[in-house]
Every structure is written in structure tokens, then in C-alpha cells.
Amino acid sequence: MSVSLLYVSGVELQAWIDDLARLRIQVFREYPYLYQGSAAYERQYLQTYTGSGAAMAILAIDDCLPPGQQVIGASTGIPMGYEDAAFRQPFERAGMNTSRLFYCAESVLLPAYRGQGIYRGFFAGREKHARSQGCFDALCFCAVVRPPQHPLKPADYRPLDKVWQHFGYRPCPDLITHYDWQDIDQDAASAHPMMFWMKSL
Template sequence: MADLADSLVVERVGRDDLSLRALATLRMTVFRSWPYLYEGSLDYEAAYLDEFLTAEDAVVVVARVGDIPVGMATASPMATQSHVIKAPFLAAGAAIDTLFYFGESVLLPQFRGRRIGHRFFDEREAAARAAGANCATFCAVVRQDDDPRRPDGARDLQGFWRNRGYSLAPGYDTQLSWKEVGAAQESEHLMRFWMKRL
């Protein structure tokens, strides 16, 4: 593990320098676990990332060992997001032109606890400020505390987010649909936003 730590690189990279299929595979691997339990497809994930990263001022931060991505985080202006992401803010009359949306932040389990998550937030917040945003937001799936699928020792990230200065934004809930592992079809999932003034 020490050798891996020595060769770990975390950097903001340009869209042209990315292997979208490698990042799509990473997304699918991490999101398949708790709490998302997401069963995706490689083609869909690659297309999603390609569309997300075409937005002006979009940013992707990649953690890698050699050429292998082991973590990634994305961000782009809220105004460029899908309707389901923007809708709660538009309905509330929020100024989405000064709001930055943080997409996924995924990291393979063996690389957690090395402050990579902090680097992901540092880089995305810097990109948001550089783009003129004064607020950053992201959403996370809501799971019940007594969900029988919750693994023993599952980490709750709310403390980490609060330490980063984010707080729950209860007026902006939305629903996203995806197929869970082992399910026959997609179902809706409650997503709750967290926000921070920059």
C-alpha cells in the first residue's frame, strides 16, 4: 500500500486528457455499493460524463495511480445541469447563474482516508470561484437508518460535509431514477441538496 500511496496523483485534468470509459467504469464500481446500489451501463455512464464535461467551466479532478483512475470528482455551473437538478432551485427563485453544481465524488475504498476527498472539494470550490460562482451545492441520496441493506460500519459522510462548511438545504429536494442492483426496473430516489457559500 505504501508503494501505491507514493505513486498516487490527484490533479485537475482537461476533458481531452480523459479516458471517459475508464472513468465510467470507476463510477459504476463505486456507485454499485452502499448507499447508491446503482446498476449502470458503461455506454450510459460514458455518455453522461461526456455531456457533463462539455459545459463551459466544467471541471474534473482525477486521482490516479499511473494511468489508472482510482477516484474522480466533477463540477460545472448549475445553469448547465438537467432539469431535474435545476428544477428545485428555479422553483425557489434561486439565482442559478451564480451557483455551481458538484456532481459525483467517487473513490475506491482502499484509497479513502488520505484526504483525497478534501482535495476533490478544494479543487472544485476553486473552479467555482474562478467561474464567478458564490455558492456550491451537491445532492446525496437519502436512505432510511433502518434499511436492511446498510452494511455494518457504513460511513456517514454528513460530518465530513459539515466540516467542509456545507449544510442541508431542505427546500431543494429532488428525485432521481435509477435501477438498483438486482432490481428489474428503475425506481425513484429522494435526493437532498447540501449547500455552501463561497
């Protein structure tokens, strides 16, 4: 497979919203997110990024695929000050200055392309962008926390904790937020605990 990484930021993101929505719906349907996505929700969610003018993304592109399917992965980021209050509040309660934090929103990659170093490019690209701004002290992201015996947990599931630690991020069990979405086995949205991970710049 031949995959290239494309850096986009600011208003450039608008042209890639459909691809980001498609990938989020497809990848986050997997465990542990089990996200029952919809195009309408995605348009609303991604408005935070397109409307801010301060967001960025690293796009993984396979030019051998048909148009509309060539973006096979993406990793996004935005200054924490532009994020929803639910993401800012754990840091604000801890007395931290959210204007000094860069939020690494998501990294989504189709299964066939995993294990080829693309994920490493995602992390490196976001960190390079954050450093280039000259105004951030740390990067962070959050991940859903599921009970160990969740009924939809695959037998071969491997958490990404060791991968994140390899890239220099540390878990922050005191920094927890809750975010609502509908699980694929549920009839309505519910709150999900999400723990932050951080890395100093």
C-alpha cells in the same frame, strides 16, 4: 501509496470519460447508491460534461498501477445551468438563480485509497475552480436519501454528513430532487430522493 491529483477541464475531459464511467459504476454500486450501472448509461450521462465545454474534474492517479486502472478517484463539477432540469428545478422553485451556482457532481474514490486526504483535495480543487470563474455565489451537491432501516445498509456504514459539514456544507432539506436509476436488487429503474447540500463562496 503515492497518489497525485490532476486538474482537467473543458475538452480535456473527453480523454478521461472511460475512467470516470468505470469509477462511477464501481463506487456507486456500494451503499447508499446501490447503482446497477452500465457503460451505455454512463456514456449518455457523461455527455452532459463533455458536451458542455464548461465542466471540470480533479483526478486522483496512482502511477504504480497498470494503464487503464491508474485513475483511482475523481471529483467532477459543472455550472448548474448546464445540468439536467431535475437538478435545477428545486432551486428554480425556490426563486434562486441557478446561473450563480456551481454543481459539484460527484466524488468517487476506490476503498483502498480512502482516509488519506484525497477527498479533501477533491473539495479544495472544485472550490478553487469555482472561485476562479468569478461568477458563482455558492457551490452545491446532492446525496441520495435512504430509509434508516434499508435492507442493504451495511452494519458498519458511516454516512458522510459530518465530513461534508467539516468542509463547510450545510444540508438543505427544502431542496429535494428525484433521479432515476436501477438498484442492484431491483429489476427496473425507480426514482430516488436526493437532498442538496450548499456552501457559500
